[in-house]
Amino acid sequence: MGTDLHELLRSLRVWDVELPSFDPATAPADPLTLFTEWFAEAVAAGQTEPHTMSLATADTDGTPDVRTVMLHGADAQGWAFATHAGSRKGRQLAVRPYAALGFYWPVQGRQVRVRGPVTAAPSAEGQADLHARSTGALAAALTGRQSEVLGSPEELARASEEAWERAQREPDAPVPSWTLYRLHPQEVEFFQGDARRRHVRLVYRREREGWARQLLWP
Numbered sequence: 001m002g003t004d005l006h007e008l009l010r011s012l013r014v015w016d017v018e019l020p021s022f023d024p025a026t027a028p029a030d031p032l033t034l035f036t037e038w039f040a041e042a043v044a045a046g047q048t049e050p051h052t053m054s055l056a057t058a059d060t061d062g063t064p065d066v067r068t069v070m071l072h073g074a075d076a077q078g079w080a081f082a083t084h085a086g087s088r089k090g091r092q093l094a095v096r097p098y099a100a101l102g103f104y105w106p107v108q109g110r111q112v113r114v115r116g117p118v119t120a121a122p123s124a125e126g127q128a129d130l131h132a133r134s135t136g137a138l139a140a141a142l143t144g145r146q147s148e149v150l151g152s153p154e155e156l157a158r159a160s161e162e163a164w165e166r167a168q169r170e171p172d173a174p175v176p177s178w179t180l181y182r183l184h185p186q187e188v189e190f191f192q193g194d195a196r197r198r199h200v201r202l203v204y205r206r207e208r209e210g211w212a213r214q215l216l217w218p
């Protein structure tokens with residue numbers, strides 16, 4: 001395989017697989033129901049890691065930032081994710097508590113975008129969520145210092161080893177900086193890719209009562 005980036009890019013395709021059809025006229029009245037349906041369908045279709053999502057935040061001056069995190073849940077309270085409050089994203093959320101999430105499920109040519117304000121769940125809830133996860137998740141959280149400058153790989157190896165030992169010894173070890181955040185959706189957009197580029201975009205916007213739905217040009 002060649003290594004010329006432009007050549008490689010020209011050789012690649014999207015929406016080149018059989019894609020499901022999506023009739024927005026039959027979509028449910030609220031975006032959480034549709035998200036839950038699409039998520040289950042992504043899992044059933046064999047989409048790898050459908051529970052990973054891009055999380056966009058912004059600096060105080062509005063400069064955007066983005067990274068991948070895991071989805072911890074989506075319910076009437078919002079879309080949940082967890083991280084260290086002292087990380088770069090945690091600091092950004094502390095001063096500008098708004099974010100956007102992006103899911104892409106290429107097996108079905110589907111994208112979901114969610115935007116809205118973010119709040120931190122009570123500490124006990126974040127700790128319970130962490131302790132219900134794997135030993136690796138607890139060890140990673142215990143390692144701490146996320147987004148700080150790392151002096152050397154050895155420093156990380158030492159801290160990680162200690163964290164793994166502690167996570168195994170003390171499965172309920174508290175990690176005070178670990179925080180569960182919830183994004184409260186103001187807007188949720190569902191995109192169904194189409195081989196003929198007649199993509200369907202259905203956006204839900206929160207109104208005083210319930211949700212308004214509109215189609216968007218692709």
Ligand SMILES: Cc1cc2nc3c(=O)[nH]c(=O)nc-3n(C[C@H](O)[C@H](O)[C@H](O)COP(=O)(O)O)c2cc1C
Nearest residue numbers: 052067068069070082083084087088089090146147
């Ligand atoms: C697949 C995947 C899942 C990840 N999940 C999380 C997560 O749930 N929480 C988290 O803090 N970081 C997670 N990360 C690491 C983040 O992408 C990021 O490197 C880290 O949180 C630091 O981001 P920040 O400096 O913007 O705060 C994940 C990375 C990948 C590739």
